[in-house]
Amino acid sequence: MSSRHHLLSSLLVGALHAGCLLLVALELGYSVGPSNYSIVGLSWRYGGLVVVAAVPVWLALRYRLVAPLVALAVTTGYVLGMELTPPGPTFRDVAELERLAEPTGIIIVENGLYIVRYMVNASVWTIGFLFVGLLEYAIRTRWERLPDVSRPISWLSIPAPERRAVGIAAIGGLLHAAVMVWFAYRLGVTISGGVEVLLYLYGAVGMWLLAAVPLYLLVRHRLFAPATLLTVFVLRDVQAEFAANPDDPHAFYFGAWFIFLGLVLIVGGIEYGFRRIGDYR
Known part of the structure; x- marks a missing residue:
């Protein structure tokens, strides 16, 4: 076909x-x-x-x-x-x-x-499903026990060259940032003091970093845990909106992104450490 x-x-x-x-x-x-x-x-x-x-x-x-x-x-x-x-x-x-x-x-x-x-919220779900697909693609190109993908993507060789990995991470970060900024705006995420513009600029930078870092670690260094955690964050964030909750989970995700980024880096460090231990054995 x-x-x-x-x-x-x-x-x-x-x-x-x-x-x-x-x-x-x-x-x-x-x-x-x-x-x-x-x-x-x-x-x-x-x-x-x-x-x-x-x-x-x-x-x-x-x-x-x-x-x-x-x-x-x-x-x-x-x-x-x-x-x-x-x-x-x-x-x-x-x-x-x-x-x-x-x-x-x-x-x-x-x-x-x-x-x-x-x-x-379909756009947020779509980003989550795309991240799920990228994870599966990376995993199936890494482990020989799993069937290969039918059509390898020429520009998505993993591990990717440095420049290409940066480009993929940057684009993925932009997609994540654009959708999450829109999501925050739709939900009416605000801050007192009339500095909403600064809040959204701060959130946009954080949303870009939160996706770009794990995507870079995935396509450049084959670290799967950070991208897996990012995908869980995205899907859990949008799933929480099914329930009418006065404590908006997305406001925390959007405003306290550095906490989530820290968790991503921690699990990435743990995975890297285990991999190094395995290489020495």
């Missing part, structure tokens, strides 16, 4: 994925129809549901990478399971919660909105 067929097949599966989730959401009573959004909003939300599925499917068809596809299946299955199993979504007027005499027309949804949050 040609690369064009792989792409078209992936987009078709992505469209089916989006269509099924949207049909379920409409059946549950969520306001996710085309008339509820502007053209830009519609493209972002519907397109996000297409891309978040198309990317893992394309990686599976093109390079036989199965981990992103498994991650997609688990995530989508979780979302549908939470929506369709009891207790299911409950719609309540604020007046009922506040014991007001007249209805306000403001509706609160309890035990639901999983599909809506999945749709809105």
Whole structure:
């Protein structure tokens, strides 16, 4: 099958994925129809549901990478399971919660909105699935017991030359930073004192470092633990948004990125130490 067929097949599966989730959401009573959004909003939300599925499917068809596809299946299955199993979504007027005499027309949804949050945050999930795919690719090119990828990526030889490794890490860091800055902005992450611009600049630099460092260690030195931890951070961060929690986990991830970077460096040092011990034996 040609690369064009792989792409078209992936987009078709992505469209089916989006269509099924949207049909379920409409059946549950969520306001996710085309008339509820502007053209830009519609493209972002519907397109996000297409891309978040198309990317893992394309990686599976093109390079036989199965981990992103498994991650997609688990995530989508979780979302549908939470929506369709009891207790299911409950719609309540604020007046009922506040014991007001007249209805306000403001509706609160309890035990639901999983599909809506999945749709809105699809870009973050996509980055997480990409990191999962990169990890699988690196692991399968390292251990001979695992089957090789069907089509080795010419520009992603691991270990990569210094200059190429820096470029890959820089691009991966930019993708991570762009998505996480947008994620923070969407969630309304702020700081007192009217210095939001400085906060977002600080967070953007941190988000870039937090991804670029482990990606460099992966593609240049074949250290898998830092990139694995980064992937866990990303997926856990976006998964936490399924629950309505006043203590926003992303605010901590975005503002205290140096803690996560420190953990990445620690596990990288431990892996490097064990590898050196193994080399001396």
